[in-house]
Amino acid sequence: MNDKEIIxxxxxxxxxxxxxxxxxxxxxxxxxxxxxxIELILELQEELDVSFTQDDFSGKDTVxxxxxxxxxxxxxxxxxxxxxx
Amino acid sequence: MSPERKxxxxxxxxxxxxxRPHDGAVRAAGAPAVVLPSIKNSVDxxxxxxxxxxxxxxxxxxxxxxxxxxxxxxxxxxxxxxxLKPGSIQMxxxxxxxxxxxxxxxxxDCLARLGSEPLKLGNAYQxxxxxxxxxxxxxxxxxxxxxxxxxxxVRQYARxxxxxxxxxxxxxxxxxxxxxxRWHIRWVxxxxxxxxxxxxxxxxxxTLERFxxxxxxxxxxxxxxxxxxxxxxxTSKS
Numbered sequence: 001m002n003d004k005e006i007i008x009x010x011x012x013x014x015x016x017x018x019x020x021x022x023x024x025x026x027x028x029x030x031x032x033x034x035x036x037x038i039e040l041i042l043e044l045q046e047e048l049d050v051s052f053t054q055d056d057f058s059g060k061d062t063v064x065x066x067x068x069x070x071x072x073x074x075x076x077x078x079x080x081x082x083x084x085x
Numbered sequence: 086m087s088p089e090r091k092x093x094x095x096x097x098x099x100x101x102x103x104x105r106p107h108d109g110a111v112r113a114a115g116a117p118a119v120v121l122p123s124i125k126n127s128v129d130x131x132x133x134x135x136x137x138x139x140x141x142x143x144x145x146x147x148x149x150x151x152x153x154x155x156x157x158x159x160x161x162x163x164x165x166x167x168x169l170k171p172g173s174i175q176m177x178x179x180x181x182x183x184x185x186x187x188x189x190x191x192x193x194d195c196l197a198r199l200g201s202e203p204l205k206l207g208n209a210y211q212x213x214x215x216x217x218x219x220x221x222x223x224x225x226x227x228x229x230x231x232x233x234x235x236x237x238x239v240r241q242y243a244r245x246x247x248x249x250x251x252x253x254x255x256x257x258x259x260x261x262x263x264x265x266x267r268w269h270i271r272w273v274x275x276x277x278x279x280x281x282x283x284x285x286x287x288x289x290x291x292t293l294e295r296f297x298x299x300x301x302x303x304x305x306x307x308x309x310x311x312x313x314x315x316x317x318x319x320t321s322k323s
Contacts, residue, residue, distance in 0.1 A: 034215045035164050041222050043168060053288070054222050054295075 003071045007044070011063070014043045024064025031063065041066075048074055140201040143314045147245075148255070149204035150311075152192035154238075157209035159185035165227060173279075174224070177272040184265045191258050198254040210307065218299035225277065225284045226292055232273045233296040237304060239266045248318045 001009075012019050015032055028037060045051055050073045060066055162182035169175040196203055214234060221227040245251065246259045277289055308315070 034212070034220060035161060038220050038222075038227070039164060039168060041220070042165075042224065042227075045223060046168075046170075051283075052222055053284075054219055054226055054292075057220075057222055 003074055004067050007048070007067045007070050007074075008063070010044060010047055011040060011067070014040050022063045024062060024067070026063040028061060028063065028066060044070055050074065050077065140196070140199045141317075143317060144199075144252075144255075145196065145201050146204060146311075146314050148192055148196050148199075148201075149206055150210070152189050152196070152203050153206045154210045155185050155189040155192060157211045159183075159189060161211060169224075174228075174276050177276065181269055181272070184269065188262050188265065191261060195254045195258040199252060210303070213303045213306070214299065217303050218296050223284075225280045225289060228273050228277050228280070229289065229292040230296045232270065232277065233293060233300045235266055235269045235273065237300055239263060239270065242266065244318055250317075 008022055009019060011017075011022055015022075015036060017031075022031065031037070032040070041052075041057075048070055050070065052069070052073070056069065057066075060069055159182055162178055162185060166175060166178040166182050169178060193203055211234065214230065218230060221230050242259050242263050246256065246263070251259075277293075281289060
């Protein structure tokens with residue numbers, strides 16, 4: 001399973017939704033209320049040990065956008081770790 | 086805030102988003118709804134009992150608005166506190182959650198003492214914050230928006246405290262709550278300071294300024310919409 005699918009499954013778990021119910025084209029504003037989304041974003045950052053600010057979410061409207069944002073950050077960190085090793 | 090700044094702006098969320106099961110009555114499919122027994126209010130209602138003049142509708146609306154805002158705050162901090170790692174921020178946010186819930190009770194009791202009941206209101210003031218400022222996306226941003234909001238609350242309550250002809254139960258309630266609100270500002274300020282090594286002082290200051298701009302916009306909009314209801318606050322005692 002690649003990073004994107006792991007993140008998608010984590011999102012489903014945090015939001016208490018069926019596995020794989022969040023396809024890339026689902027609008028974020030339909031996956032829960034504002035508190036659900038705040039919890040989702042905070043939890044994902046905690047689990048993946050990454051950190052974002054509000055600006056990083058500019059233009060991120062869909063589940064796919066969010067997954068890509070997190071997956072890219074994780075990949076960048078892995079590359080940085082590998083280059084240091 | 087410029088229109089091109091599009092950050093998870095969810096102004097229509099409450100109208101478009103289907104409610105999840107835990108948002109409303111939680112029960113198994115087909116099971117009857119749980120009906121809670123009515124709870125006798127422990128607060129005397131002298132105005133109601135004595136048949137005094139009914140509470141001014143604008144004051145009733147404003148006290149209901151305060152209550153609704155406190156309830157919304159309690160829901161916000163309760164959910165966030167459940168997800169925080171152990172530590173001082175977890176502890177203080179849990180107390181903050183409890184304070185907000187207590188304040189909602191105090192406003193409910195205050196209305197009862199005035200012989201009235203809370204109005205059922207729609208979206209809370211905080212909903213406007215989130216739709217204008219965008220969702221906070223990390224703990225620092227959660228605390229920053231909280232700091233700006235709490236400062237607004239203290240100013241509003243202090244302004245109400247100075248209004249002419251404020252009934253005694255309202256004054257007593259404001260006095261009890263304002264002390265807590267000042268503590269809210271202190272603990273959040275200290276927590277933000279503790280996060281400076283992680284986020285940087287400049288980033289925190291920038292975030293606070295952004296939320297202050299949103300606060301001015303939301304407050305201005307609220308005054309424009311409800312100015313007639315709160316006009317009585319402009320008549321101060323001195």
